[in-house]
Amino acid sequence: MKVIAFSSIKGGTGKSSLAILTANYCAAAGARVLVLDLDIQNSASFFYLARPDDAERRNIAAALQSGDLAGNIIASNTKGIDLLASAFSLVNLRACSERTLRKAIAGKTLPYDFAFIDCAPTLDNLVLNAVNAANLIITPVRLSQFDWKGARFYRDQLAADTDKADAWRVLFNFYRPPRSDSPDALANQYETQFRDAFDGAILPLTIPESSLVQRAIDTREKITEAEAKRKLYSAIKDLASYIGASDSVEAF
């Protein structure tokens, strides 16, 4: 099972949306997917919960407390995807051991190809649990100075607190290609700053700015190869492929 954490210290960078879209793509491609919602904002749980009450007793907080992941997994409303849902009691676990999740995952063979972890926009022990358990940590960024600062802080902390610095990647989200070659154009200045700071950790793909992301999340509009949707479709397909799901799908 490959574990992918979507994590950043800054909020609003697209962690939940990209985790959901990529998980949906992988499941549509036939992979068995587990989504772990480690954020009390519970966006991924809100999206996936077939019945909200399901998460009352079985959820990720109970899983971390007991070390029993399998017993706390519930079915989602999406074929091929199961869920370790968020719970309010996560707030009581913010100081839990940083390796609880890693140990729980290592201890059991879970029947999934991919596990996507949606993290809260912070850096506490819950985030470190996700990072320590992950094979790949993706920090989506918007090209802005605040995002740049957040990504730098995050990278430095990963290097200081974990052995996962090499597994960390930056993903340009809400991306609009520069319209000019001039290095003074704002878009180019941002890109230069990010590339200088994070060279080698920047993913070789970008997620375009698109209102379709919100529609896909909030209305469950399918993303297909249709002309108007092709850019986002290709971007998520590339991301899924980077993660290891290479099969093509018609819609997700």
Place this chain on the structure above:
Amino acid sequence: MAKLTLVKNPGQAQANNSTVRESFSVSSDKLSQRPPFQDLYQINPEVLARITAHMKANGYDNGQPITVWRHEQPDGEEERVVVDGNTRLQAARDAGLLEVTVIFKSFTSDAEALKYAIHNQRDRRNLTDSQIIKLVEMVDEPVTGFKGNAPIARSQAIGQKPARTAEKTAKVIGTGRSKIEEARVVRTDPEIAEKVKAGELSIHAGAQQVKAKKGKKTPEKKKAAPRPVTLKLSRADAEAVLRILLRAKASAPTAAVQQIKKALK
């Protein structure tokens, strides 16, 4: 135009990760009522009239939402069945209210929803024997073959003491184990069970009648079995006891008289 998932499925809002539960105003026409939830408790006409009058004057009280199980049925149709709040819904309809406040809750089965409804109600009401026996009928699952105890192997496996099934039922309904056991006795006789359901007999009185009918001795009629007693007496005392016993004649235990006579020889 595509609709937000929250519009298509308002119950989704329940996934709010806090202790606050979202309630919704919905058309009372869109709620369905059916057994076993509908006839879990008989609606008390006086209570209904009081609530209806209150609703007519003040509208629906949002603090008292109706619990609705919203789920897809096997035929693909959605059912919004009232699990708890049948009296309130009836009152709202009688008061002519078009909308009521509901809270959506999900269950895996009728049985699970029923247990929830019973739990909700039992803490709110003083159950009469007539209501208790009806509830026993709905939820009691006596295990036959080992006198109501769970197999030891199973209870050892889960590290718990075997629980009597009557105890489990008692816990669900919120009454005592002996009451359930008596209710089970009553249920073996449909005629007497009907009388208890109608409130003409208590469960205890019903159980006594069933036992009497079957010729079983009821606990009150049971006589204590004689217990042998050995007494060390002087000859004079033994003779005195013998005199007393002989004077008592018919009621004197003959075995004791014979033994004393034998000892005095």
